Amino acid sequence: MLAAREAFNASRRAPLLSMLGIVTIAFSLFAFGLFALVAVNIRHALRNVEQRVEVRAFVSEGTPADAIAAAMADIAVFPEVAKVDYISQEGALERARRDMGEFSDVFEEAMLPASLDIHLRPGLRNPETVEAVADRVKSYQFVDDVRYGEEWVRKLYQLRTIAAGTGLGLGLAFAAVSIIIIGATIRVSVLARAREIAIMRLVGATDSFVRAPFLIDGFVKGILGAVLAVGLTWVAYRLVDTQLFSVVFFDPRLIAVGLVCGAFIGLLGSATSVWSHLRRI
């Protein structure tokens, strides 16, 4: 209670310094937020493309409907499989015409084979799984051919791995820079109160008593900075979304993680700054 009051009074007595601290934290996290927004959107785009990964098994002409239905029931319970669709010859023709647009008249009736379109579960759309499913489907006698665009799936998977690795590396670098800047900002507020800390120690305050208001201060500044950073990132998102191209924003869970990270960074920055200051007095 006393620590909270001390933290509040310290901010009240030096409002400019407190504001500076919050704004610095906000801009550090904003830079990180912008990067995270780019990473989230790349991930989102890749996920959309991934959803199109499917195994297409072409069915021999004249295969009895009950054999196809039995195979579909069989394939649907593969652990990797999310959904199996039967596309008849007519359906295939319609889809081809739709996809080809102005060249739709190149297709004549009944020219395309019927197929089973097998969609895989999210997270299992990697080259190995796709190939394994394709091999199993090939074993049905009525299946003439199986296509799944192995080269394309392999490239997509590589791109996803590179994006995840780069994202993690850059994310850590951004986070490290943010922590350093925030640590320096909190250090300034500790130094501004060095005289007060020295007097506290002289009248018998324990280290934990001295530390407590700074930890509360760092925690609150971290959260406020994070809220401001989320707001700034949202403004940036709206600008891009309305003026340039469609993008997605963080989901609420990610925003909550951001606020917790802000509070944690504020707390950590305060703890290390006060700890190193107290060690010297």
Add this chain to the structure above:
Amino acid sequence: MIRLHDVAKEYTRTRVALSHVTLQIRRGEFVFLIGPSGSGKTTILKLLYMEEKPTHGDVWVSGVHATTAKRKEISQLRRRLGIVFQDFRLLEDRTAEENVAFALEVTGAPSSAIPQRVARVLTQVGLASKATHLPRQLSGGEQQRVAIARALVNDPYFLLADEPTGNLDDRASRGVIQLLRDINAAGTSVIMATHDLEIVRRADNARTIELNHGRVVFDSAETPPPETRYTPLLGQPVIGGPSEGNWPPLPGDSR
């Protein structure tokens, strides 16, 4: 009880602040630490409130051993020591009563008891009517009284004062000294470092310890009788008051 045994303090190899200092101070004593600037007075006080640790020897204050004390023990000890400085060291943005209350709050004193105890010590130092004044609204003497009130509010065993009259005019100095004498009469030991030999001359029944080059060169407790109690400094005329340049040379001092 305060006990220093064969204490040395070296800040660097060439900067020796104290050497071979051995002394004891009992509860209830009023002790002046005198000596020229750099003689080690402030270092002794810093060793007593354990801002510094001795390079050699032992310092014991109320059962706490300076060399081995943990930071928490030092905090607990300081709650039983009142410390007063030449520059007052008040928090400029807090009123007199808030400055005094601060010393109670950090010790975890119950908040219901704080106003009463603060009022009591502010009355004791004669500042009850200025309790809500900020330090800048008070004279130097009054600020020092607030600092003394802060030092007293935890009922200390020892009050350590480092040049408490150094920034005050003669009248304010006499008031502060009288206050310290009253505090001592009520049972608190007072250990005061000072340049002001006039204050020492005027004081009766006070013990005087003189330091030079980090060594104790005179201790009135070991050199009775009081009538012939001349320190090397007090035994010689001091020209023009207690300023830095007026310290007469000591016997054997080649400066």
